[in-house]
Amino acid sequence: MRLVILWLHLVGAVVWIGGLAYQTHVLLPAARRGEVAPFAAAARRARPATWTAIALVVLTGFYNVTQLGPLERVIHTGAGVMLAGKFILVIAAASIAGQRDFAQVTLLRGALATNADPQPALRAIARMDRIVLVLALVIIYLGLAISRA
């Protein structure tokens, strides 16, 4: 059971961060050179997979916390501090991802529908994606460090 939940935790992380990396490094550069509509459609279609993955990674993460063992050991090894840091970074990453997916992608689609300039929304999405990817690198490191503490 514990291994299956950990596997789901990692599958969720891969789907979320892998999908984001593909969008931001493959589709977004093309959109900034003019192919905006395919990017806007892909970004909207990716939302259910992204948010299912985020829900999965958070729910399985809470289960993982219950499997860390006695509280004294968790505090003594430093896993508790790393877990707190990881939790704060996950909240920050998910908040930025929400702003990106539900505000900026909607603004982008609105700009396309009204023939307005899509570049401000594209720039905001690129900035937010970079921040979430950097946060994810730290979150993944902390996950590995916690499980080996």
Ligand code: HEM
């Ligand atoms: C609220 C959200 C989260 C919580 C509470 C959480 C909690 C945990 C815990 C307690 C572990 C240690 C599991 C063990 O040793 O048995 C762990 C491992 C891990 N987590 Fe998370 N996590 C969360 C979100 C994430 C996210 C968003 C990512 C990636 C983007 C992630 C990536 C990892 C990785 C790579 C491991 C290492 C697995 C291993 O080496 O066995 N976690 N997580």
